Amino acid sequence: MKKLILIIMIIPLTGIGYLNAQEMSKNSAFDILTKWEGKWTNKAVFEKSVWITERVETRGTSEANLILSNNYLEIMVYNDNDTTKHLICYDQISNQFNRWEFKNDGSNTFWTGKWKKSENSMTWNFIDFTNSGVNGKIIENFKSDEMIRIRVDMKDKSGRSLLKINSTKQKI
16 A cells, blocks of 8 residues: 555656656757857946945857857857856756856856747756755747847845846847
């Protein structure tokens, strides 16, 4: 009887895990990564928030290339005096995309992503290794092969907006 109860409990959990998984082939992941490839002009609006004292608009460029046998996407972002390197890959073990961001001031962040084919968008969730209660989300919506719209929203544990960015990338 205990085995039957255990099986009844495990089957729905397994089904939910399967539904939430984003299992894809190496080729499918490659097709998604190539959406970022190339040279882009960037425009971003940083809204007033806890981390940004007043609304700021920036412009810059970025360049994305596949590296390491096409398993990683390297994105270099150049805005004003800031340079950022992003590394993105698909992890078949966890069935998600991983994104590391390294800034020229020495700081870095890590994000996990899920591709939504029906919306042609990637949703990234910030991983808070410091356990400070910061929640973050990046949504990159591929409007076409030539334009990406990006929304960044980071909040503290009480829900206050720490950072809010609306951005577009236009392929050069």
